[in-house]
Amino acid sequence: MAMSVGSESTHEDEGIVDINTTPxxxxxxxxxxxxxITIPLQTHSVSIDLPQGNPPPSTITPPMVTIAISYDNSITWNGTPVPTDDDLQARLRGAVTGPEENQPEIHIHPDRLTDYKTVAHVLAVSQRLGVTKLGIVGLDQFMEGQ
Structure with a gap:
């Protein structure tokens, strides 16, 4: 006795009607x-003439100005006391006149006991007058553990 697989309505003479998807x-x-393979490679390139080698070092070293702010909030310009805010502004205006590459580097050196508002005021005046080469030096005194 033979066993039939599938539904009982299938006859031997019926073929498989599923599509062969392999081909x-x-x-x-x-x-x-x-x-x-046939898609052309997209080459979006822009030709730029870049300089070759290292640029020569700058021959002009800008002057350096040190603004020191002491513990009693007094301000000195390269060791010379600055008595008023107008005097500080006049000195900063004199420093920023001329081309930018000739402007002096201004280093602000605050004391550890200086009030923050005095340092912030000097920074604000410098920024308002257009000082571009400005830095705070002597931050090692503010590091913890010293």
Missing amino acids: LIDVMLVLLIMLI
């Missing part, structure tokens, strides 16, 4: 490879 997948892969 279809093979054709699609071949077409995909052909498409990838």
Whole structure:
């Protein structure tokens, strides 16, 4: 006695009606490879003439100005006391006149006991007057553990 697999309505003379997808997948892969090979490479390049070698070092060293702010909030300009705020502004205006490459480097050196508002005021005046080369030096005194 034979065992039948599937539904009972199938007869021996009926064929399989499922589509064989293997050749279809093979054709699609071949077409995909052909498409990838035939696509031209996109070369978006911009030609730029870049300088070769290292630039020469600057021959002009800018002057350096030290603004020291002491513990009693008094301000000195390269060791010379600055009595008023107008005098500080006049000195800063004199420092920023001329081309930017000739402006002096201004180093602000606050004392550890200086009020923050005095340092902030000097920074604000410097920024308002257009000082571009400005830095705070002597920050090692503010590091913890010293």
